[in-house]
Amino acid sequence: MSTDKISIDWYNQNYKQYTAHVRNPDDSIYHSLYEKPAMYSLLPNLKNMSVISLGCGSGEDCNYLAQQGAKQITGIDISTNMIKMAKKTYPMYQFQVMNMENLVFENQSFDFVYSSLAIHYIEDWTKVFKEVYRILKPNSYFLFSCNHPVSAAMEVIHDNEQIHSREISYSKNKHTNEVLIKGDYMTRKTLPREANFAITTWHKPIGEISQEATNAGFVIANIVEPKPLPKMEQISEQNFTILNKIPWFIILKLLKQ
Numbered sequence: 586m587s588t589d590k591i592s593i594d595w596y597n598q599n600y601k602q603y604t605a606h607v608r609n610p611d612d613s614i615y616h617s618l619y620e621k622p623a624m625y626s627l628l629p630n631l632k633n634m635s636v637i638s639l640g641c642g643s644g645e646d647c648n649y650l651a652q653q654g655a656k657q658i659t660g661i662d663i664s665t666n667m668i669k670m671a672k673k674t675y676p677m678y679q680f681q682v683m684n685m686e687n688l689v690f691e692n693q694s695f696d697f698v699y700s701s702l703a704i705h706y707i708e709d710w711t712k713v714f715k716e717v718y719r720i721l722k723p724n725s726y727f728l729f730s731c732n733h734p735v736s737a738a739m740e741v742i743h744d745n746e747q748i749h750s751r752e753i754s755y756s757k758n759k760h761t762n763e764v765l766i767k768g769d770y771m772t773r774k775t776l777p778r779e780a781n782f783a784i785t786t787w788h789k790p791i792g793e794i795s796q797e798a799t800n801a802g803f804v805i806a807n808i809v810e811p812k813p814l815p816k817m818e819q820i821s822e823q824n825f826t827i828l829n830k831i832p833w834f835i836i837l838k839l840l841k842q
């Protein structure tokens with residue numbers, strides 16, 4: 586299944602709020618103090634390179650890639666309004682409305698493909714990996730981040746109004762042998778939508794992710810499970826503690842040899 590209409594509509598309707606959120610680093614700490622520093626630390630040398638960001642949103646990552654020396658910068662996104670926002674803010678880059686499963690670019694047209702927190706809107710990543718492999722030049726990288734399979738495997742439990750917990754566990758009654766399982770790591774599934782963030786993302790185990798990537802021809806160069814920057818502790822001690830124990834996002838760097 587491709588990105589569903591509910592998610593596309595959500596970004597089209599909430600593009601202003603979403604953009605304001607990502608452009609305020611004190612608000613979007615899971616980006617600014619967690620995912621982005623880790624992604625940026627894994628960038629190859631981009632001097633004079635042609636790069637593309639898949640699911641580029643309002644274009645901030647494209648601007649960062651340009652600041653690292655990339656020469657030709659393209660961003661694509663399935664949401665028309667996110668692309669409008671990106672074009673308005675960064676008219677110097679190329680932005681197009683496009684589904685990352687069908688990239689309308691020539692074979693071997695990019696030196697680097699980047700994608701931050703967007704691929705997990707799609708169920709099967711085979712098409713994306715094949716497309717990215719096709720548009721990449723040899724000896725080039727595809728760097729992407731997504732929900733960490735461990736965080737996504739947890740069951741969301743609302744015990745009462747106050748407590749929101751996420752669990753992956755099993756317990757066994759010593760007398761009856763009855764087993765109680767919470768969460769599910771091994772099964773591919775959509776995650777429950779949150780009231781204020783009505784999007785559909787997909788969970789799958791790391792073995793399936795790795796299989797889909799290598800089937801397309803990629804070699805896995807690196808897998809990174811980020812840690813929050815120390816600054817997060819001053820802004821949100823709770824999130825800092827959680828992210829030091831439970832991974833929220835994962836990053837893969839794939840090589841087309």
Ligand SMILES: C[S@@+](CC[C@H](N)C(=O)[O-])C[C@H]1O[C@@H](n2cnc3c(N)ncnc32)[C@H](O)[C@@H]1O
Nearest residue numbers: 588596640641642662663664684685701703706
């Ligand atoms: C969480 S936002 C991330 C935006 C940006 N990469 C960032 O880090 O700020 C996910 C973005 O992926 C886009 N997206 C979802 N499915 C997509 C698809 N199949 N092809 C292209 N973009 C997609 C959404 O419209 C949204 O802008």
